[in-house]
Amino acid sequence: MSPSSWIAAAGALTLLVVGGSACAAAPEFKPAACVGDYSAVSQKVDCGNLIVDEARGQTRSRRISIAVAIVRASAPKAGLPPVIYLHGGPGGAAVAGLPRLLQRPAAREYVGVDQDWIFIDQRGGGLSAPSLDCPGTNLTDAGPPTDKDADGIVACLQAFKTKGVDLSRYNAVEVARDVQDLRKALRLKQIDLFGGSYGTRIEAAIQAHAPKGVRAVVQDSPWPPEADWTVGGPEAVSVSIDIVMAKCAVVAECAKRYPDLKAKLSAMAERWLAGPQTVGGKTYTADDLGGYLMDASYFNAAYLPRDLWKIIEGDVGPVAEFVGARDYYREGQFMTHLCKEELPFESRAAIATGASKDPVARLMVASMQRMHDVCKRIDVGPISPAEQKPVKTKIPTLFLAAEIDPGCPPDLTRAAAKGYKGGQVVIVTNATHGVTSRNACARKMVRAFFANPGQPVDRSCLPAADAPMTFVYD
Structure with missing residues (x-):
């Protein structure tokens, strides 16, 4: 696509952004209809958009929109805060694909069971606006x-x-602050975090820069800042x-x-x-x-x-x-x-x-x-x-790493976890990237850990370190 076409595409996207304000404004959550077909989804899902300043602390900042979908717990347990789900990438998305995710039997084992799960499309991606997509590349x-x-x-x-997009404001630190703004806008005293792949890099930024109210963290296929x-x-x-x-x-x-x-x-x-x-x-x-x-x-x-x-x-x-x-x-x-x-x-x-x-x-x-x-x-x-810099934190953190993972090798997890006081490291034999979605034992660990982050997770359901791998030939 030619540069002139990119300008037209960028202009179309920026029309979705809320107009600039004369002074720095407070974050605001606006309920909205959910996007997608939820007819086959058994859980109740509420949707909306978090509206925040693109450039926090600056007057006349553009306001941007961050897509949010809240999966209500089917059997909520008292005292458990919502889990905020942080997708991978960077450049991934979560909200548009949520109906498909919630129809998968594996997802129903841990998502929206004991706790509400809050899915967001991180600023610059997915259904959020602007979405820094570059069609044709x-x-x-x-x-x-x-x-x-x-x-x-x-x-x-x-x-x-x-077209006015401040490219310096689309990164892990800003997403970490968006998560805190969402917590405040929804009036949540505490939150738990579940991140997958690059979502764990966002978790690290939250733990390093904006940890208020974070009770417990699960990192699936961790990618630490120092890597x-x-x-x-x-x-x-x-x-x-x-x-x-x-x-x-x-x-x-x-x-x-x-x-x-x-x-x-x-x-x-x-x-x-x-x-x-x-x-x-x-x-x-x-x-x-x-x-x-x-x-x-x-x-x-x-x-x-x-x-x-x-x-x-x-x-x-x-x-x-x-x-x-x-x-x-x-x-x-x-x-x-x-x-x-x-x-x-x-x-x-x-x-x-x-x-x-x-x-x-x-x-x-x-x-x-x-x-x-x-x-x-x-x-x-x-x-x-x-x-x-490596993260140092006392927030209880469960690391779930795959034995086979070219992007997030388990050695990175072992090294990074040294800065997490009381962190628990689980390396799953024969597993690949995205452990929780592929391993029933990991899913049990996630629920158990969020139920009681101070207790060691039960590893007895994991495959043995020398378990042979099952291959597909046909």
Whole structure:
């Protein structure tokens, strides 16, 4: 899309923003009709919008809208405060997809049972306004897959800025303050927090900057502030794939079907690094394969040996499916967070240096470096080293980490938890990113922990550390 088209799109979005005020105004919650089909949802859900100043403390600040949906507890227990759910990303969303979530049997085991659960679309994303989405561009956790995507994201953000969006106000610290404003607007004395993936980074900002009223915190697939997103990122993907391949090698059926998988994968990576691969009349790049590998090792470890074997043998269907579905982030929101609180503290050159000896890791170097290139071209305001400091808190916190997770490796959780007095760390064998949604034992732990944060969670339902992994072959 051309820059002029981005300006038009940004203008359309900013029309949704509440008009500026002559002086700093108090946050306000305005009830509104829920968006989506809740006809098959058994819980009662109330919706609305939190209206806050975009730039807190500044006169004549624009007012922005943050979408909120409150799932009322089906069997509320006295004394338990609401849980505020913080989605991942950055650049994700929660509210529009809530009807589908609430229809899943797994979600009904812990969401809106004992406590109200409050879902928000963090400022800059989802149904909130403005939503810093950049249609026509692609972006994954590995970065923009092409230079064209990177240029498009920059043009998009520049267009938002031209229309008055203050890009320095879309980051974890501001979301943390939004959560406190929501607590006040809803007149909640206490809240609990549940965050998934990058939502745990928001929790860390709340615990560091705005902890008032927070009683207990669950971090699912934790991402701590002190972690490096791009430096070491490609190697983390390769390590996760190595873990899966090692687990395949000790399962007789998997080992028989996919012999010598690690060596074959390395050889395939070298071929893709040497130049684009044309299959079935379509061309795919090393960026495409690297992005696929990161995404697949995040969520689809049980299928990974099967799909790697397909690609090795020339069937690029798994990569093609990924390429066709990688427009799932609000790209502008993603980049304002990373450019403010993550990438300024990392070295672009170090990405390549660390991955130089591993062909699988090298597949992700170029796309991760493009994130740095985007950040150099947009202005997100002053950078604070405080946003890279480990959190120190006494708020009871339960960490649920997956054994297989290229984005949020369990070693990061173990290190970060040292600053959490009394924090409980659970590493789930054979699990992948998003532990609670995939593991019934984790769901029981969440409810038990929120019911009594001072008690150790029951780990007896967890798989043993040496439990073999179950793979899908068909």
